[in-house]
Amino acid sequence: MAEDGDVPAAWVDRLHDVVVEDDLAAIDAAWIVICTDPATGFTSYAGPYVGVRALAATEWERRIQDSWDAEERLVFRVARLAAPQSFGFTADPCGS
Numbered sequence: 001m002a003e004d005g006d007v008p009a010a011w012v013d014r015l016h017d018v019v020v021e022d023d024l025a026a027i028d029a030a031w032i033v034i035c036t037d038p039a040t041g042f043t044s045y046a047g048p049y050v051g052v053r054a055l056a057a058t059e060w061e062r063r064i065q066d067s068w069d070a071e072e073r074l075v076f077r078v079a080r081l082a083a084p085q086s087f088g089f090t091a092d093p094c095g096s
Contacts, residue, residue, distance in 0.1 A: 027051050028077040030081040033058050035074050047081075 012043035032047035049057060056078040067075045 026080060031055075031078050032081060033061075034077045034079055035061070036077075037074055039071065 011045065028051055030048035030050065032045050033049065033054050034043060034045055036043045047054060055078060058078055061074070061076055
């Protein structure tokens with residue numbers, strides 16, 4: 001593993017910029033809510049939501065379930081949607 005002194009300052013600055021840019025982009029990015037029933041494993045998806053609205057939707061669902069028995073509760077997660085190009089695919093896979 002490289003020591004801090006072994007890494008050029010420009011690389012560290014660029015890495016910082018990439019992380020900050022990604023964090024800022026996440027604010028307006030598309031997110032989905034992933035709902036899983038632990039008893040059956042059935043999973044559904046809702047969205048996309050913009051930014052923290054996915055978290056708000058998840059929290060709303062969790063509050064509804066507060067009165068449910070623990071074994072009946074669903075598990076909610078959020079995930080950021082990536083652009084198709086970020087995985088090396090083209091935006092139009094059909095080539096039209």
